[in-house]
Amino acid sequence: MSSPQGSSRRTFLTASGTGVAAATLGLTLPPAPASAAQLPVVADEFDALRLRWRDLTLGTGFDATAEPYATKLAALGTSARAALAAMAPANGSLWPDLPLTDPATGSANMSSSYGRLNTMAQAWAQPGTGSTGDAGLIAAVGKGLDHLCTQIYNENTKSFGNWWDWQIGSPRLVLDTAVIAYDTLTAGQIAHYTAAVDHFVPDSAVAVYSGTSTGANRTDLCRVLATRGVLGRNAAKIALARDALSPVFPYVTGGDGLYADGSFVQHTWIAYTGSYGEVQIDGLSRLFALLAGSTWAVTDPNRQIILDSVERSYAPFIHDGLMMDCVNGRAISRQTTDDQLMGRTIMAHIAMLALGASPAERDRWRGMIKGWTERNRTTPVLTDQRLSVANLALLRAAVDAAPSAAPAPTGPRLFPAMDRAVHRGARFAASLSMASSRIAYYENGNGENLRGWHTGSGMLAWWGEGFAGDQYSDGFWPTADPYRMPGTTVSRKPLADGEGGAWGAARPATTWVGGAGDGTYAAVGQHLKGLSSTLTARKSWFFAGDEIVCLGAGITAADGVPVETVADHRNLGAAGTNALTVDGRRLPATPGRHDSFRRAHWAHLAGHGGYVFPDGAAVQTLREERTGTWKAINTGGTADPVTRRYLSLWFDHGTDPTDASYAYVLLPGARQLETAVRAADRDKVRILANSPLVQAISSRRLGLLAANFWTAGATGGLGVNGPASVLVHTAHRTATLSLAAPERTGAPVELTWDRPVRSVATRDPRVEVLATGRSLRLRVAPGTSCETVRTEVVLG
Incomplete structure (x- = not known):
């Protein structure tokens, strides 16, 4: 996450441009800090935009003497003074520990050097830092900018290392720092900095929507162009930035961007609503606010797609203030970024985007933010010192302005374009990560996420009621067993760091991944092929209210190593002794204890939830202390050891299994008595089939019949003539049939239901009714997006 950024030399008067922004956006903002006694004169529209950009990045309406701002600002000052004390301009560096000429690290060190200058400028501009208005500090910022411009970032330099540093990372910091220090810089200095930006980010960088100029990257490039235009008083640059945003808005059907089903993909193969999605909503929310009401306002009607993405794309993956790791890509391996910080940062971006939304949207979004904030059980959101001052102020304002706190939603949401699904019960949230020929097992690159091998092999992450919510943020990624991600079926074949290739190269040659959902229930399946192994399996998950039924069949491998299905791998923290x-x-809570059960019927982990094994199952359990380092999974992490206690529960399919299977029911948040009662309740949900041909369940109590047909077949009165995922939900005298075709060939699917049907009440246009009466026959043209097609019938 980037640090907060400040403004011009009078910005310790922090709200200096607030009036301009508020008037343009029609906002009612909190009063400015008491120190803002004088406002700079706004000479023209460029000045107005420059002041607004500063305010958007710095934050307004907060009391610098109150918490959490006072502590945050004091820490900012401490960091700035440390950077100033260590700064030593020399040939090849500005700081001795950040050499600019190293081919391996030079470009990253350049961005880091600009980052330190930005911190120094912030401390000069912000109130309460202990260095507010310090002439020596801001003079050093100017000298540092000049030194880096001379040494490495100028119009005569050729780029090396990571392209991102030259086109996004460094220019963003150069421009934002120059905005802060604007009144202390000469016209000549600004001309040098903008010339360097023009050299590395020419107009041609956004001429074609392809390569590294798509999705979040395109948004960042437009942010650079817009800020450069404002700082350099260049109307054409601002207009170009505005117009070059337009290709980001429409839904895509392949590659990078937002999809109509709510998915967000970056790097072609990666589910990235977090991380890159965070970058996109950050940049767009800022640019919409910057340009609103100006000559260059964003008026493309497709901008509504971005506003819609708040509820379609982002909110489904935010659970009580955290962003689920299934859409955080390689960022899961970053020591300084976790699901909590990612979620809170995106919440702040939503709060900023709300400033230019309709009143109804604004109220809904603020209600969601308030609900997430109130339900959070980790570090309180509104006092999280990892957030910038601007984001803390945005979140506080959103919570205070919310009409009421929105309750947590329930039910499933499917995202077939990125092989992800989310389900929420009354007291839990869960996320499911899969992989196919369309979406990679995992992403590694730049030395990050080296052991995320199996996170796309059906990883089922969940957060139960009453649990703190830091299951995956409290040291999980450096300490967890990478071969035992919860929910996965894996070969224990040893894999190399970065196995399968970088940037999403590791993808299985499978297409049947996805499912059908009706908003209340869902059936999801994955044809699994192991990463760099011979493992194959058919895995299904049925989201049924407060439980998830998990089935696996056809589990076969010939790698000469054991194969396991991991029901769970729970992080119990540094000293967890939760009873199993x-x-x-x-069982005794003794680290190192391994138990094997020939025929277990249920298990319960105190403080987490329960597990039911229909008809009994051979189950393995293990308590262990696991120690790892961030550096082992991300070369940018530290080598300091991290230790956490784990409880693992798995099915051992043996070495080189043939057609093995498993079945369990996950009860997140359930108490022990509830788990035991559910295990004895054979009628709540029945498993109708669990084979490589079809996996299906039924529940008369829920009125549910659900099946994943891996090929043509029939079960429970349902039949199809080809691969499909089918749900039937019966209520009173009507039933809703939902069908999706995860293989996405576009071939029609004929569905038969052996149940008397009087008539078809409503149907999707893609549904042709072949027969009603004693049974129902439908022909469905499902398309190629795995979209769920629904038909409602009146029962006979």
């Missing part, structure tokens, strides 16, 4: 009870027997 199996069939009423409480």
